[in-house]
Amino acid sequence: MTSRARWLIIVAAALMATVYVLPLWRVRLIAPQYPEGLGMLIRVNGVDGIKPNDLNSINNLNHYIGMKEIVPDAIPELKWMPWILGALIATGLLVAALGKRLPLFLWGGALALLLVAGLFDYWRWGYDYGHNLDMSIAIIKIPGMTYQPPLIGSKKLLNFYATSWPASGGIALGLAAGLVALAAFDSRRRRVTLEEA
Numbered sequence: 377m378t379s380r381a382r383w384l385i386i387v388a389a390a391l392m393a394t395v396y397v398l399p400l401w402r403v404r405l406i407a408p409q410y411p412e413g414l415g416m417l418i419r420v421n422g423v424d425g426i427k428p429n430d431l432n433s434i435n436n437l438n439h440y441i442g443m444k445e446i447v448p449d450a451i452p453e454l455k456w457m458p459w460i461l462g463a464l465i466a467t468g469l470l471v472a473a474l475g476k477r478l479p480l481f482l483w484g485g486a487l488a489l490l491l492v493a494g495l496f497d498y499w500r501w502g503y504d505y506g507h508n509l510d511m512s513i514a515i516i517k518i519p520g521m522t523y524q525p526p527l528i529g530s531k532k533l534l535n536f537y538a539t540s541w542p543a544s545g546g547i548a549l550g551l552a553a554g555l556v557a558l559a560a561f562d563s564r565r566r567r568v569t570l571e572e573a
Contacts, residue, residue, distance in 0.1 A: 377480055381559035382472045388552040389468040395420050398545030403525055407536045421458045423448045441523055442514030443505055477563045484556045499527045
């Protein structure tokens with residue numbers, strides 16, 4: 377592994393560590409009755425409102441359509457995601473210290489799989505909340521209507537305009553993944569060059 381690749385991995389691990397303080401994802405809802413908008417920040421270990429009372433307001437609105445209350449303590453992923461992230465950071469630093477290509481490729485593959493699994497899990501979570509409604513408590517009942525927010529992008533849900541985008545921590549994770557891919561490419565290219573020499 378090249379020294380540049382090792383530094384790229386160290387920087388990637390540092391970017392990943394920022395996720396402990398930066399939010400991963402940002403969901404916003406705007407409607408005529410909420411022109412200033414309501415929003416949620418999804419973190420590695422919790423969910424909170426963009427403004428102090430936003431999560432409570434979103435839960436109150438969700439009650440009208442029979443959606444489950446969003447209770448961060450009841451979401452198991454938020455308990456073990458900090459540990460998985462910590463293990464990724466520690467193994468990344470170990471890979472940089474070892475300086476070998478095979479551990480880099482294995483770690484990079486594990487990182488890619490975990491990022492894809494995380495996005496899928498977020499989509500599945502949104503699907504569950506938006507589709508599995510309790511119509512016995514719903515005040516607003518529209519047959520066939522579902523309320524899943526978009527994974528990425530924007531979507532109209534009744535009179536609400538919902539947007540969902542990576543927040544600063546999600547962007548940091550994406551940059552970290554890019555640096556790991558660059559490190560793997562750099563190390564692979566050096567191996568090919570040495571074999572040709």
